[in-house]
Amino acid sequence: MAVGLGPLPTLHPVPGFELGIASAGIKRVGRKDVVVMRCAEGSRVAGVFTLNAFCAAPVILAKQRAQGEVRYLLTNTGNANAGTGEPGLRAAERTCAKLAELTGVAASAVLPYSTGVIGEPLPVEKIEAALPAALADLAEDHWAQAAEGIMTTDTLPKGASRQFQHDGVTVTVTGISKGAGMIRPNMATMLGYIATDAKVARDVLQDLVRDAANKSFNRITIDGDTSTNDCCMLIATGKANLPEITAASGELFAKLKQAVFEVFMEVAQSIVRDGEGATKFVTVQVNGGGTHQECLDVGYAVAHSPLIKTALFASDPNWGRILAAVGRAGVPQLDVGKIDVYLGEVCIASQGGRASTYTEEQGAAVMAQAEITIRIELGRGACSETIWTTDLSHEYVKINAEYRT
Amino acid sequence: MAVGLGPLPTLHPVPGFELGIASAGIKRVGRKDVVVMRCAEGSRVAGVFTLNAFCAAPVILAKQRAQGEVRYLLTNTGNANAGTGEPGLRAAERTCAKLAELTGVAASAVLPYSTGVIGEPLPVEKIEAALPAALADLAEDHWAQAAEGIMTTDTLPKGASRQFQHDGVTVTVTGISKGAGMIRPNMATMLGYIATDAKVARDVLQDLVRDAANKSFNRITIDGDTSTNDCCMLIATGKANLPEITAASGELFAKLKQAVFEVFMEVAQSIVRDGEGATKFVTVQVNGGGTHQECLDVGYAVAHSPLIKTALFASDPNWGRILAAVGRAGVPQLDVGKIDVYLGEVCIASQGGRASTYTEEQGAAVMAQAEITIRIELGRGACSETIWTTDLSHEYVKINAEYRT
Numbered sequence: 001m002a003v004g005l006g007p008l009p010t011l012h013p014v015p016g017f018e019l020g021i022a023s024a025g026i027k028r029v030g031r032k033d034v035v036v037m038r039c040a041e042g043s044r045v046a047g048v049f050t051l052n053a054f055c056a057a058p059v060i061l062a063k064q065r066a067q068g069e070v071r072y073l074l075t076n077t078g079n080a081n082a083g084t085g086e087p088g089l090r091a092a093e094r095t096c097a098k099l100a101e102l103t104g105v106a107a108s109a110v111l112p113y114s115t116g117v118i119g120e121p122l123p124v125e126k127i128e129a130a131l132p133a134a135l136a137d138l139a140e141d142h143w144a145q146a147a148e149g150i151m152t153t154d155t156l157p158k159g160a161s162r163q164f165q166h167d168g169v170t171v172t173v174t175g176i177s178k179g180a181g182m183i184r185p186n187m188a189t190m191l192g193y194i195a196t197d198a199k200v201a202r203d204v205l206q207d208l209v210r211d212a213a214n215k216s217f218n219r220i221t222i223d224g225d226t227s228t229n230d231c232c233m234l235i236a237t238g239k240a241n242l243p244e245i246t247a248a249s250g251e252l253f254a255k256l257k258q259a260v261f262e263v264f265m266e267v268a269q270s271i272v273r274d275g276e277g278a279t280k281f282v283t284v285q286v287n288g289g290g291t292h293q294e295c296l297d298v299g300y301a302v303a304h305s306p307l308i309k310t311a312l313f314a315s316d317p318n319w320g321r322i323l324a325a326v327g328r329a330g331v332p333q334l335d336v337g338k339i340d341v342y343l344g345e346v347c348i349a350s351q352g353g354r355a356s357t358y359t360e361e362q363g364a365a366v367m368a369q370a371e372i373t374i375r376i377e378l379g380r381g382a383c384s385e386t387i388w389t390t391d392l393s394h395e396y397v398k399i400n401a402e403y404r405t
Numbered sequence: 406m407a408v409g410l411g412p413l414p415t416l417h418p419v420p421g422f423e424l425g426i427a428s429a430g431i432k433r434v435g436r437k438d439v440v441v442m443r444c445a446e447g448s449r450v451a452g453v454f455t456l457n458a459f460c461a462a463p464v465i466l467a468k469q470r471a472q473g474e475v476r477y478l479l480t481n482t483g484n485a486n487a488g489t490g491e492p493g494l495r496a497a498e499r500t501c502a503k504l505a506e507l508t509g510v511a512a513s514a515v516l517p518y519s520t521g522v523i524g525e526p527l528p529v530e531k532i533e534a535a536l537p538a539a540l541a542d543l544a545e546d547h548w549a550q551a552a553e554g555i556m557t558t559d560t561l562p563k564g565a566s567r568q569f570q571h572d573g574v575t576v577t578v579t580g581i582s583k584g585a586g587m588i589r590p591n592m593a594t595m596l597g598y599i600a601t602d603a604k605v606a607r608d609v610l611q612d613l614v615r616d617a618a619n620k621s622f623n624r625i626t627i628d629g630d631t632s633t634n635d636c637c638m639l640i641a642t643g644k645a646n647l648p649e650i651t652a653a654s655g656e657l658f659a660k661l662k663q664a665v666f667e668v669f670m671e672v673a674q675s676i677v678r679d680g681e682g683a684t685k686f687v688t689v690q691v692n693g694g695g696t697h698q699e700c701l702d703v704g705y706a707v708a709h710s711p712l713i714k715t716a717l718f719a720s721d722p723n724w725g726r727i728l729a730a731v732g733r734a735g736v737p738q739l740d741v742g743k744i745d746v747y748l749g750e751v752c753i754a755s756q757g758g759r760a761s762t763y764t765e766e767q768g769a770a771v772m773a774q775a776e777i778t779i780r781i782e783l784g785r786g787a788c789s790e791t792i793w794t795t796d797l798s799h800e801y802v803k804i805n806a807e808y809r810t
Binding site for chain 2: 051052053054055080082083084085086087088117118119120181182184223224225226227228304305306307310311313314316318319320321323324325326327328331334336337349351352353354392393394396397398400401402403
């Protein structure tokens with residue numbers, strides 16, 4: 001049911017970054033559920049992590065260890081290792097220690113990532129047993145296989161890739177992501193890995209992952225449920241034969257930033273396009289806000305409203321539900337007489353009421369499309385924010401009612 | 406599909422308060438959709454109203470006019486007269502003026518209430534034409550008919566009644582409510598009318614409606630969507646032969662308060678029991694909070710989570726979703742190691758992780774029930790809050806996808 005999401009595009013290999021996939025049989029025998037990623041020596045890694053207070057054991061470890069030297073990222077699906085307390089932390093450490101032992105690196109150079117059911121013990125032995133096969137599979141051109149290996153309720157793998165030239169050198173940025181439910185990233189998303197062969201100063205890399213995630217992963221929502229396991233990692237292997245990029249790097253930094261932002265945006269939006277039960281890809285654009293926060297409050301009130309989401313599913317231009325959501329978003333001293341609302345290019349509400357030019361047929365024509373933009377003009381200031389979301393379908397209820405069966 | 410909601414209980418007439426029902430054919434010919442309520446001369450009326458910034462035209466008028474003498478409450482279903490701007494306000498004034506003309510009272514003594522589709526013009530002529538029939542139908546024992554007359558997507562009428570004795574005099578409190586969707590009342594709910602024949606000082610009546618609504622209507626949520634038309638009115642006709650109740654009235658005030666609170670709670674919970682598509686009646690109890698607000702934040706995060714609501718629908722004790730919702734509720738410095746979670750009497754999570762005594766069978770047994778309590782112990786302080794909500798079923802999506810067809 002994914003909306004406008006086709007087969008994976010070409011995912012250019014990133015020199016110095018290899019991916020290996022194996023099957024540990026965590027949830028189903030034969031399913032690819034373990035992915036090992038190897039970063040070349042000297043790589044720099046920066047990440048953003050969930051702000052959910054119940055953050056999972058692997059998130060706690062990965063967050064700590066991302067501060068030091070990073071050589072391996074170890075991901076499993078089928079089990080989130082969240083809500084597992086102290087034993088969960090020990091379990092995550094054990095899988096990392098095993099990978100370290102097999103590869104001769106320090107245990108602290110291995111970062112764990114888990115996704116799947118919350119609250120069940122991590123099957124450590126199964127994961128350990130799959131590591132040799134994953135290591136044997138390591139290759140720079142295994143991005144597509146890894147994109148499949150990190151899927152849970154996703155129906156399609158998600159990835160994006162960009163290249164640019166600088167001083168005759170080709171620089172690559174490639175990324176993959178997963179996630180279809182429990183998606184309202186807060187500082188990161190349910191697993192995103194983006195790598196580049198550019199050489200990037202540590203502080204620049206950290207700013208880049210934060211800024212790119214803020215404009216992409218942190219602006220998508222499927223169900224409003226921030227996950228316990230959100231992680232988004234940006235890896236720079238430094239293999240491209242170019243000087244180190246610092247904040248003062250001018251054109252080279254600008255090119256890298258654009259490529260990184262584009263890859264982040266594409267893989268983040270892919271998560272929405274493949275949202276659980278999604279039949280619509282919805283852009284909620286809020287303009288004219290006095291602050292960015294009030295634009296976000298309005299945008300999320302609209303994006304999370306079950307009434308709007310079911311109307312979107314039904315292709316019903318029930319715009320009164322949009323006004324109601326804007327009105328309850330908690331914006332102080334909101335003057336509804338200044339608000340305009342657009343469905344696509346059609347003005348449905350003007351100065352807080354039904355637009356005199358609006359006809360139900362116009363609204364229905366926009367709602368019939370698979371990709372819809374709801375634009376809200378608050379008329380209070382110059383701030384804007386954009387959020388991407390899905391509709392709420394029968395299939396969503398079915399998927400989530402049957403998730404563990 | 407209503408949960409634990411039977412036929413209407415006996416609704417005792419309130420001396421001095423009459424109700425009349427008629428059919429204006431607003432949405433469907435023959436449907437009872439206009440209700441007129443008459444308050445005896447000298448009655449006092451207090452109300453609480455939606456905080457949605459897009460509050461409907463009738464809410465604006467009713468709020469203003471509740472300050473003065475009130476003789477009639479005029480309710481229509483099938484059209485919310487919300488998002489209708491200045492013309493909507495004129496339309497509401499016209500229906501009130503017509504009723505005033507027919508009854509010889511001041512137009513300002515008529516308060517309008519509307520519920521139904523947002524954003525369509527109010528069919529003033531149809532309502533005006535139905536007023537004589539509604540007036541001819543006025544009677545003190547028409548509470549049950551009025552409870553049906555204010556229904557929209559409700560499957561059952563909702564009402565409650567209490568009586569108490571004081572100095573040999575019987576005092577009655579009777580109320581009705583409607584609402585099944587767009588329910589997260591904020592200071593009030595989607596139409597509640599509660600009347601008593603006690604004589605109550607104006608300031609006491611206002612405090613009473615606010616306090617009772619805060620503990621009842623303002624603690625229920627079906628979909629998180631605060632309506633544009635929420636109103637809850639408390640009418641005191643003063644016909645009971647007792648002294649006026651003031652804050653200093655001691656035992657009489659205490660008895661009235663208890664009866665009023667009980668009626669408010671029963672009609673508010675009835676709304677949840679008849680929530681759109683509801684198959685479960687869910688109590689979310691949050692204890693041990695440092696503040697009431699953080700208890701509410703946690704309670705609403707749980708009550709609004711589509712993942713928890715679909716798990717409840719599936720009777721799946723997927724308690725990891727509860728932990729995840731608690732973790733993202735935004736409670737500052739939340740120590741997850743102090744959190745216990747109970748399903749009914751079963752401890753499912755202790756100190757932030759799976760309880761060692763917990764078995765899936767225990768959880769499944771609780772989830773199989775139609776009425777479920779989720780209790781969260783935060784271990785931070787002495788504050789508690791309770792919220793009532795429903796699950797999220799296929800039927801919910803169906804109802805809201807087909808609402809206007």
